[in-house]
Amino acid sequence: MGWREGMTSTPHAVSMRGIFKHFGGVQALEDVDLQINAGEIHALLGGNGAGKSTVLKILNGVHVPDQGSIEVFGQVLDEYTPEASRRAGIAMIYQEMSLIPTLTVAQNVFLTREARNRVGLIDDRMGERKAAEYFEMLEVDINPRALVADLGAGQRQLTEIVKAISQDARVLVLDEPSTTLSVSDVEKLFGFLRRLRSKGVAIIYVSHRMDEIVRVADRATILRDGKRIVTAPMSELSMELMIEHIVGKRSGGLTNMARKQAGLGDVLLELDKVSGARKPKEISLTVRRGEVVGIAGLLGSGRSSLAKVLFGIEPMTGGEIRIDGQPATIDRPRHAIEFGIALVPEARALQGLILPHTVSANLTLSVLDRVSDQWIVNRRAVREAASRQIDNLGIKAASQEHAVSTLSGGNQQKVVIGKWMAAEPEILILDEPTAGIDIGSKSEVIRLIRDLAERGKAILLISSELNELLVASNRIAVMSGGRLAGVIERDSLDGPAFADDDPVQGLKAAEQNLLARIQTAFQLGSEASVH
Amino acid sequence: MSIRNSRNGRTRRPLSVTANWRQNIIYIGFVIIFIFFAITLNDKGFLNPNNLLNIVRQTAMIAVMAIAMTFVLASGEIDLSVGAVAGLTSVTVAMAIDAWGMVFGIGAGIATGIAVGVFNGVLTTRVGIPSFLTTLAMMGIAKGVAMWISDTAAVPIINPTYSWLFGGGSLGRIPVLLFWMLVLGAAGHYFLKRTTFGRRVLATGGNETAARFSGIDTRSVKFRVLVVSSMAAALAGMLYAGRFQRGEGDELSVIAAAVLGGTSLFGGYGTVIGTIVGALMIGLINNGLILMGLEFSQQLIARGGIIILAVALSQKRN
Numbered sequence: 017m018g019w020r021e022g023m024t025s026t027p028h029a030v031s032m033r034g035i036f037k038h039f040g041g042v043q044a045l046e047d048v049d050l051q052i053n054a055g056e057i058h059a060l061l062g063g064n065g066a067g068k069s070t071v072l073k074i075l076n077g078v079h080v081p082d083q084g085s086i087e088v089f090g091q092v093l094d095e096y097t098p099e100a101s102r103r104a105g106i107a108m109i110y111q112e113m114s115l116i117p118t119l120t121v122a123q124n125v126f127l128t129r130e131a132r133n134r135v136g137l138i139d140d141r142m143g144e145r146k147a148a149e150y151f152e153m154l155e156v157d158i159n160p161r162a163l164v165a166d167l168g169a170g171q172r173q174l175t176e177i178v179k180a181i182s183q184d185a186r187v188l189v190l191d192e193p194s195t196t197l198s199v200s201d202v203e204k205l206f207g208f209l210r211r212l213r214s215k216g217v218a219i220i221y222v223s224h225r226m227d228e229i230v231r232v233a234d235r236a237t238i239l240r241d242g243k244r245i246v247t248a249p250m251s252e253l254s255m256e257l258m259i260e261h262i263v264g265k266r267s268g269g270l271t272n273m274a275r276k277q278a279g280l281g282d283v284l285l286e287l288d289k290v291s292g293a294r295k296p297k298e299i300s301l302t303v304r305r306g307e308v309v310g311i312a313g314l315l316g317s318g319r320s321s322l323a324k325v326l327f328g329i330e331p332m333t334g335g336e337i338r339i340d341g342q343p344a345t346i347d348r349p350r351h352a353i354e355f356g357i358a359l360v361p362e363a364r365a366l367q368g369l370i371l372p373h374t375v376s377a378n379l380t381l382s383v384l385d386r387v388s389d390q391w392i393v394n395r396r397a398v399r400e401a402a403s404r405q406i407d408n409l410g411i412k413a414a415s416q417e418h419a420v421s422t423l424s425g426g427n428q429q430k431v432v433i434g435k436w437m438a439a440e441p442e443i444l445i446l447d448e449p450t451a452g453i454d455i456g457s458k459s460e461v462i463r464l465i466r467d468l469a470e471r472g473k474a475i476l477l478i479s480s481e482l483n484e485l486l487v488a489s490n491r492i493a494v495m496s497g498g499r500l501a502g503v504i505e506r507d508s509l510d511g512p513a514f515a516d517d518d519p520v521q522g523l524k525a526a527e528q529n530l531l532a533r534i535q536t537a538f539q540l541g542s543e544a545s546v547h
Numbered sequence: 548m549s550i551r552n553s554r555n556g557r558t559r560r561p562l563s564v565t566a567n568w569r570q571n572i573i574y575i576g577f578v579i580i581f582i583f584f585a586i587t588l589n590d591k592g593f594l595n596p597n598n599l600l601n602i603v604r605q606t607a608m609i610a611v612m613a614i615a616m617t618f619v620l621a622s623g624e625i626d627l628s629v630g631a632v633a634g635l636t637s638v639t640v641a642m643a644i645d646a647w648g649m650v651f652g653i654g655a656g657i658a659t660g661i662a663v664g665v666f667n668g669v670l671t672t673r674v675g676i677p678s679f680l681t682t683l684a685m686m687g688i689a690k691g692v693a694m695w696i697s698d699t700a701a702v703p704i705i706n707p708t709y710s711w712l713f714g715g716g717s718l719g720r721i722p723v724l725l726f727w728m729l730v731l732g733a734a735g736h737y738f739l740k741r742t743t744f745g746r747r748v749l750a751t752g753g754n755e756t757a758a759r760f761s762g763i764d765t766r767s768v769k770f771r772v773l774v775v776s777s778m779a780a781a782l783a784g785m786l787y788a789g790r791f792q793r794g795e796g797d798e799l800s801v802i803a804a805a806v807l808g809g810t811s812l813f814g815g816y817g818t819v820i821g822t823i824v825g826a827l828m829i830g831l832i833n834n835g836l837i838l839m840g841l842e843f844s845q846q847l848i849a850r851g852g853i854i855i856l857a858v859a860l861s862q863k864r865n
Contacts, residue, residue: 329759329760348762349759349760349762350763353762357762366756367760370815372753372815372816373749373753381750381758381763382761382762386741386747393741393745422719435761524779
């Protein structure tokens with residue numbers, strides 16, 4: 017098996033000492049130490065550009081450190097190549113998964129190491145039996161004969177990890193494993209990681225979701241600006257302390273912001289039993305000028321489908337959309353744009369950006385006609401429109417003629433938002449606008465959303481991060497199974513005891529309340545009301 | 548790390564030679580090959596103005612089709628039918644002139660291009676057949692129709708005005724074909740780089756989903772580039788007819804010209820100027836190899852080798 021029993025004599029599963037690394041003139045890592053024990057889940061935290069991915073890439077053999085040493089279970093890594101790292105037992109579980117959807121689970125697990133029969137032909141049955149043994153041992157309920165294409169995101173992730181374990185991996189690196197997972201899949205993943213931990217596997221867990229870190233990690237190392245700030249057991253790290261370490265002197269994390277209730281204007285967007293082909297089903301909802309309506313729900317609850325129907329990407333099969341009281345027919349994105357609607361989509365790289373194209377080309381893509389005289393693109397207008405968004409949002413790019421792919425994740429997300437700000441929408445729909453960006457950028461995005469509301473826009477905010485919804489929204493709509501389970505006034509979620517004296521505790525209490533509502537809605541099924 | 552964008556946004560892409568030489572390999576390669584032939588084939592009249600103008604005459608048709616192909620490739624599609632459509636148009640134009648005169652002939656040529664383009668476009672964007680298959684099938688259909696209606700016999704054009712305008716004529720010593728190439732090249736370059744249509748073509752090829760989410764009607768963009776491509780092929784066919792030739796089997800040279808020039812086969816990036824230089828380079832190589840006295844078989848091998856070398860050098864390494 018991949019782990020050996022009784023390795024108590026080995027002090028560290030991974031020991032990185034005095035790692036330096038620079039790229040060009042930029043010092044990416046400076047004297048970084050990282051010690052991971054066998055049988056622990058170790059969180060690696062830091063903002064965008066803190067050096068997390070450089071650490072992971074060095075560990076994975078993609079980058080060679082300028083200085084420093086790495087030991088894996090007491091063995092010095094003398095070579096920095098992906099092959100050497102894999103031989104040492106390090107396995108990286110990638111965000112974008114490396115499974116081949118057209119093959120079965122067992123075929124994927126044993127890809128390039130297929131079981132063979134006596135004449136040397138591949139024996140799928142034997143592979144399936146071997147895979148079944150692994151799944152049984154790790155208590156994972158996945159059929160080895162199923163096609164990977166038919167698996168959910170959570171099962172794919174588990175398959176990926178089982179594949180790594182079957183290759184004798186003793187150090188697992190998980191980079192943002194939960195972004196595509198539903199709440200119940202995240203639970204399964206955590207249970208699974210704990211079982212691996214009890215078998216002596218060392219797990220490095222990278223995530224921007226602080227609540228997950230708190231629940232699953234034993235210890236944490238926090239990086240900032242290429243330096244290690246602290247390594248400590250989770251019991252010694254409070255949420256506030258961690259955020260402080262991550263963002264440094266920058267303004268704090270998400271705390272309660274002022275939400276003006278009084279300034280709400282007229283109803284701008286009105287949905288009357290809006291339905292899509294499969295989802296959503298009969299959604300009735302209103303959004304006023306100056307109002308942020310959050311949409312909560314589990315993965316697959318139909319939130320993104322609702323956004324796509326409103327933006328004309330998926331067909332509307334029933335109901336009516338009214339804008340400013342007038343019925344609006346939206347069957348393609350161009351119509352939506354003409355009605356003043358903008359959608360910041362959930363999959364940044366896939367739906368939001370043309371990565372190889374320049375920052376300015378991306379920022380003006382949705383407003384080409386406005387930066388053109390008739391059909392001739394006015395290059396000056398393009399530059400000015402792009403500069404405006406770059407300044408407003410604080411997008412960090414070497415120049416607006418650089419490809420978007422050269423930007424960090426947080427800045428790419430700002431480009432997507434900027435692209436739609438350029439369209440000057442009246443109604444803004446944001447689908448997971450902070451996925452995969454660091455906590456500092458997150459609070460900037462949330463503040464931006466509040467600012468826009470204050471300026472009289474109507475905003476629909478879809479998010480899986482409850483604290484984000486709670487901070488930004490005036491009201492929160494809970495969806496389940498494609499239906500609207502209920503709409504909650506944000507203020508009714510505050511616990512009575514904490515409301516004023518302790519904002520952090522107050523937010524936490526509200527989070528508990530909202531989570532309870534989402535789970536009730538899910539359990540009661542689509543018919544139930546949240547209230 | 549990164550620097551904040553300057554307020555006026557006048558910062559441009561750094562024009563460092565080392566970073567961009569792969570992108571500009573076509574221009575470097577063109578100059579190197581030209582100098583090579585100029586030295587080695589000096590005594591065989593390579594630099595003779597007549598020879599150089601001949602290269603232009605022989606490549607103009609490829610260039611015209613390749614300009615449109617740049618748009619097709621940049622949008623993430625491909626058009627394999629251009630050679631056959633040029634051949635079909637040579638026939639329809641000649642027959643229409645023979646029967647009803649020049650104006651109808653030109654009309655017939657344009658109509659052929661539009662008809663094929665609409666057919667390709669509808670099948671690709673409405674029925675959803677990949678353009679590779681649509682245009683592969685169209686290649687056979689166009690070839691077959693041309694053979695069928697002409698009874699595989701050449702139809703001569705006896706109309707001096709037409710022949711002067713499309714292919715044969717020259718102003719002083721400058722062939723009319725050069726004007727066709729330059730005018731269409733300038734228009735193509737301008738359209739791709741400076742118009743909203745060009746931007747939408749590049750966006751569609753760069754990331755179709757993101758383009759759609761940005762309000763671009765990507766199906767309409769693809770439909771239009773396929774129609775433009777067929778119309779350019781029809782024009783090339785008319786030029787061939789004016790030179791008493793029948794264009795056919797040019798599709799691979801056309802695609803090679805665009806790719807040599809630096810246009811991505813996978814969409815999202817295209818350059819019309821590169822394409823024209825790519826077409827001229829293919830003509831240059833053909834001409835040089837003939838002057839060298841290579842046999843046809845040797846020419847094919849040498850030409851293939853040079854194209855592979857140029858494209859390989861222009862590839863980005865990871």
